[in-house]
Amino acid sequence: MARHKSGDKPKDIRKATIEEVAHIGSTAISVNKIAARAGLSVGTIYRYHRSKDDLLFAVFLDVKRDIHSTMMEAAAEHRIAASRLRAMWFALVDYGFRLPKDFQFVELMNSETRIQFSGNEKLRQIQAEVLAEIQQGVDDGTLVDVNVRTIETVLASPAITLARRVALGRQGIESDEVERIFSLVWRGIALSERPPPKE
Known part of the structure; x- marks a missing residue:
């Protein structure tokens, strides 16, 4: 097996693990398979x-941080809660479209129960920041007054489904379709049926 002499080994390891x-x-994965895919020993x-679990968690956390940063950077460009939430949703969908394997990796790892995942402070902080954005929407009367985790589920599920469609190779998702899906989702969680402005 040919091995890399130089380059960004952590990046190679991350990419091989995700793939x-x-x-x-x-x-079913093993460190041997990841090493072979990365071209490393x-x-x-x-x-x-x-360990393998340490590797999986490190990559999982790294991708989660990337997704979260993408969403929060999109939100930062807006002032009002409705527009911030809209920007976060479209940033999440866009991330899934641009990096479908990364997105698929996170979803596969999310579906597993791992103690180090559930108890990790960094993951709790990421979750808390997203929930705080939703809570702001509830507090200012933009969103229905229900549990913020319920709203998070309603918002995230269609975005995850769209990204999964791309990851599985079903191309052809038009921006009009994405807009229509967001409008339908918004009607389910907002006090006003009118979708938030793009600002």
């Missing part, structure tokens, strides 16, 4: 990560 999980799922992987 391997997207290809066969996280339970198994020893190199273990220089960066103590």
